[in-house]
Amino acid sequence: MRRAALLAALLGAVAYAAPAASQHPSSDDASGGATAPAGMTLAARISFDAMLPPRLDLVAGESVRWTNESVRMHTVTAEDGSFDSGRLASSEAYRRRFGTAGEARYFCRLHPSMRGLVAVHDLLLDNPGQAAAPNRPFPLSGRAALPAGTPVSIEADSGTGFAPIASSTIGEDGRFAARIVPAASTTLRAVAGAATSSSVKLLVLDHRISLTARTTMLGRVRLRANVTPPARGGRVVLQLFLPERFGWWPVRTAVLDKRSGATFTLRTRLRRARVRYTLADGATALATSRILRIGRVRAPARHDD
Amino acid sequence: MTGAAVLAAAPAAGAATREFWVAATPVIWNMAPNGGDHITGTRLDPAQTVMPTTVYRRYSRNWRRPLSNSPMSGNQDLIPGPLMRARVGDKLVIHFKNMDFRRMNGHSMHFHGVEYKPSSDGAFVPGVSGPDGNVLPGKTWTYRLTAGRQSAGVWPYHDHSSSMHESIAGGMYGMLSIRGRGEKLPDKEFVVVFAPMGDFQTIDGRAFVGNTPVFQTKVGDLVQWDVMAMGSEHHTFHVHGHRWLEAGGISRDTRTVGPAESFRFRYRENAPGVWLYHCHVEQHMERGMIGTYRASRR
Numbered sequence A: 001m002r003r004a005a006l007l008a009a010l011l012g013a014v015a016y017a018a019p020a021a022s023q024h025p026s027s028d029d030a031s032g033g034a035t036a037p038a039g040m041t042l043a044a045r046i047s048f049d050a051m052l053p054p055r056l057d058l059v060a061g062e063s064v065r066w067t068n069e070s071v072r073m074h075t076v077t078a079e080d081g082s083f084d085s086g087r088l089a090s091s092e093a094y095r096r097r098f099g100t101a102g103e104a105r106y107f108c109r110l111h112p113s114m115r116g117l118v119a120v121h122d123l124l125l126d127n128p129g130q131a132a133a134p135n136r137p138f139p140l141s142g143r144a145a146l147p148a149g150t151p152v153s154i155e156a157d158s159g160t161g162f163a164p165i166a167s168s169t170i171g172e173d174g175r176f177a178a179r180i181v182p183a184a185s186t187t188l189r190a191v192a193g194a195a196t197s198s199s200v201k202l203l204v205l206d207h208r209i210s211l212t213a214r215t216t217m218l219g220r221v222r223l224r225a226n227v228t229p230p231a232r233g234g235r236v237v238l239q240l241f242l243p244e245r246f247g248w249w250p251v252r253t254a255v256l257d258k259r260s261g262a263t264f265t266l267r268t269r270l271r272r273a274r275v276r277y278t279l280a281d282g283a284t285a286l287a288t289s290r291i292l293r294i295g296r297v298r299a300p301a302r303h304d305d
Numbered sequence B: 001m002t003g004a005a006v007l008a009a010a011p012a013a014g015a016a017t018r019e020f021w022v023a024a025t026p027v028i029w030n031m032a033p034n035g036g037d038h039i040t041g042t043r044l045d046p047a048q049t050v051m052p053t054t055v056y057r058r059y060s061r062n063w064r065r066p067l068s069n070s071p072m073s074g075n076q077d078l079i080p081g082p083l084m085r086a087r088v089g090d091k092l093v094i095h096f097k098n099m100d101f102r103r104m105n106g107h108s109m110h111f112h113g114v115e116y117k118p119s120s121d122g123a124f125v126p127g128v129s130g131p132d133g134n135v136l137p138g139k140t141w142t143y144r145l146t147a148g149r150q151s152a153g154v155w156p157y158h159d160h161s162s163s164m165h166e167s168i169a170g171g172m173y174g175m176l177s178i179r180g181r182g183e184k185l186p187d188k189e190f191v192v193v194f195a196p197m198g199d200f201q202t203i204d205g206r207a208f209v210g211n212t213p214v215f216q217t218k219v220g221d222l223v224q225w226d227v228m229a230m231g232s233e234h235h236t237f238h239v240h241g242h243r244w245l246e247a248g249g250i251s252r253d254t255r256t257v258g259p260a261e262s263f264r265f266r267y268r269e270n271a272p273g274v275w276l277y278h279c280h281v282e283q284h285m286e287r288g289m290i291g292t293y294r295a296s297r298r
Helices: A002-011 B003-013 B164-169 B282-286
Strands: A026-029 A041-046 A055-059 A063-068 A093-097 A102-107 A115-121 A123-125 A138-144 A151-157 A163-169 A175-180 A186-192 A200-202 A208-215 A221-228 A235-242 A247-255 A261-266 A271-278 A285-288 A292-294 B017-030 B050-059 B084-087 B091-098 B140-146 B153-158 B173-179 B188-197 B200-203 B215-218 B222-229 B235-239 B244-246 B250-252 B254-257 B262-268 B273-279 B290-296
Touching: A041 A055, A055 A063, A055 A123, A055 A138, A123 A186, A138 A151, A138 A186, A151 A175, A163 A175, A208 A271, A208 A285, A208 A292, A221 A235, A221 A271, A221 A292, A235 A261, A247 A261, B017 B084, B084 B091, B153 B164, B153 B222, B153 B262, B164 B188, B173 B188, B173 B222, B188 B215, B188 B235, B200 B282, B222 B235, B222 B254, B244 B262, B254 B262, B273 B282
Parallel strands: A026 A093, A041 A063, A055 A115, B017 B091, B084 B173, B188 B222, B215 B290
Antiparallel strands: A063 A093, A102 A115, A123 A138, A138 A175, A151 A163, A151 A186, A186 A200, A208 A221, A221 A261, A235 A247, A235 A271, A271 A285, A271 A292, B017 B050, B091 B140, B153 B173, B188 B200, B222 B262, B235 B254, B235 B273, B244 B250, B273 B290
């Protein structure tokens, strides 16, 4: 379960960093409610003219570490005056722990148009980083400032109100994970004890992959895969059927370009090939192409459905 | 120069300095890319077999371009780390960079079996060790090793930093392979690392036949197996259809390795076929510590 939570967190949009390994000068401000356990630290960036990301969601007890990645000085200053980093020179960092649920708006005193928001929750369902495929497993993850062992219910609302669809338990590290099998796009939330998370939208799309192959003059095979509806930035995996592997074996991975396509060029013996559009784990399939027979020397690839 | 001095200098005359560029790199690792256990027909869920981890990866000079970790072994993957080959008398200069920007952990490289100064020990002891013992993300360190007269053989290296237990469980280990003087290179060199990972028992970070390395030889090849264990358990290496000779002329086809122990053996391939190799601790076999080995006729 812990590994599933780790992976799901990785697939989500949250960047995190262990607090121990600071390489820049850092000032720590450990004020705030002291009841929540020491949690992880989320990394935030201060660019030349913006706080990135402008909104951070965390659970009570977690910290944010802002690093000034620009050439000019900035500050991280709460609108209500509850915290202030002081002036941060280039590459300096400021870390603050947020102990209780609520919202903290902050800005840069030197450049007041630079603003950001830290939203602190008791229960947080991570935003799905990607659309799911209908009736295929999809991992969800989240974090909570609640005791380990607390049951969590995952609820979905597809237009008729929220109803439970999966359950999980909060682990020792404050994380939880669940797998759902959505049929259509839905709104999700987590409920644990008296706490209810903000809701997140999960898009469910019936993706298809077209796959074509041609042999180059140098005897290589060039495969082009296109995913529809467009899924730019999604992951596709080229698999060959390898007898010594007793099955389909991933040989290349690519990220879909702005046209929602990817090109693979390889030299191979005669093999069956297919491309899968997957979650960021490179293994959970959302769609699978037809199978092509590739690698025949000095002849165009025969398309073999 | 006197004859005695020439003789004294002789062992270093053919010595080389071998440079390696290695980085700790975050990856998403799949212990079972073919999605199952071929022997039992069990399908495995990616939620069980895929995990984010950090591995040692070999690079070209100045970490410009990632390279294959073990091109000679038939195993092109990222666990174990680069197979570093040298000869007795050689210097090894290993440039290490920590690119673990996902977990932001410190990492290091600690080498068994070779000679070095404390600044190349790569072990983290607060208040004692230097930057070699805990290379922070974005930082580099160069480890300087000598393959001494007692260094012939295969030896583990592994992370010994502040994150060592998590990092070793995630696959941050590899092998040094040091030839004795006068020993020729084998035609094939297979690296087998027994280690637990997640819910499975793995060989080179992979579990079950089809996922574990598929080693390939031809009849007549001089084959060398490099075997080691990491973790907290003992393993019993066994290869089917082959035997090797140990000191005293004892013939073996099975040998036990404990944590961070290692051994190598050689034979001339003479048995074409598809063979199994595995850990003979049956609970480990059942959880994935088994693979195939294919010897073809010329």
